[in-house]
Amino acid sequence: MVGTVGIYRTATQRNAKLEVVRLKVVTRLVVYGGAKSSSDNSAFFHASKNVIKDYKNDLPVKSVFMKNGIKDLLDTINSQPENSVQSLDIFVHGSEYGLYTIIGSSLEKSISEKDVNSMNLESNIYINLGSKWNWWEPRGDGDWKNLYTLSDINYKVFTKESKIEIHGCHTAFDGANNTLCAALSKHLYNAGKTRSVVIGHTDYANPNRGGTKEISKQDYRHEERAIYNNGRLIAKTRLEGRIPPSFIKSKLGG
Structure with missing residues (x-):
């Protein structure tokens, strides 16, 4: 049986005793909304469904809607076991x-x-504390406690060859090396x-891939995307x- 946190339970027979063995299972996280x-949330939802479909059930998927802002994103990531997250897809404005x-x-319902x-409802995550401070507006938009930085993520939960992809605007703006990605x-x-990578859009992200007008076919995976490893651009x-794993592997050097 596979649980949402990716744990298999199986029984073994040893010395005439029944033992329960817990094996970690790698999982995929899909987080959308906010x-x-x-x-916009509807577009994120349908695009997320198409990404999940393309994974073809190769691994368990946990899909989460961000109702409570970035806290939902962080709680979803940080609650996973170490070395268990193979991929993270985030559908959000950026x-x-x-x-x-x-x-x-x-x-x-829109707000x-x-x-x-x-009501100070903004809940954002920034590159670092300096960016958080620069963008914070103490008399409106968001409370300090609802604003986060990338350091609030527990990166130990990811596998050595994991992938994070952000399906939103400008997170890899112009392929520069000082971007969020x-x-x-x-x-x-x-x-x-x-050997993990982060993928993001170098410009605006549009859900109408191929000019589709069908909501169920919305998908942000088109136009130019940039791939990063260790803070450097390795491909556009x-x-x-x-993006095929073989393509990413080739850009990492085999």
């Missing part, structure tokens, strides 16, 4: 400086900018995940859909 607009969500996000400001890849490398690509 937008003010319910239509930039080269951070990822942006609100508390109270919904698939059914106005006025309510976000008056570059910083994420450096954190992974420093945690011993030396316009491949559509899932």
Whole structure:
């Protein structure tokens, strides 16, 4: 039986005694939502379903909607066992400086900018403390306690050859080495995940892949994406859909 945290339970016979053996199973995490607009959250949801479909059930998948802002993202990641997360796909608004969500996000109802400001609903994660401080607005938008940095992530949960992909705008802006994706890849490398990569869009991310008008076919995996390892750009690509592991492996040097 496979649980949501990726644990197999199996029984063995040894010296006429029944033993329970717990084996770690690698898993995939898919986290989406956090937008003010319910239509944006709908696009994130349908795009996430298409990513899950492309994984073809090769590993267990845990899918989470971010209703409570970045805290949901961090709780999802940090609650996993060490060396158990093979991939993390995040569907969220972003930039080269951070990822942006609100508390109270919904698939059914949008939240106005006025309510976000008056109730301090912003919940973001930034590259570092300096960026967090620069973007914080103490008289509105977000409480300090709801704002985070990449250092709040436990990178030990990822496997050595894991992949993080952010399906949002500008997180790998222009393929530069001072972007959110570059910083994420450096954190992974420093945690011993030396062949892990982070993938993000170099420009705007659009869910209407191939010009589709069908909501169920929405997918952000097109246009130019950049791939990072250890804080450096190792490739740019316009491949559509899932970037083949063989392509990533070749850019890592075999």
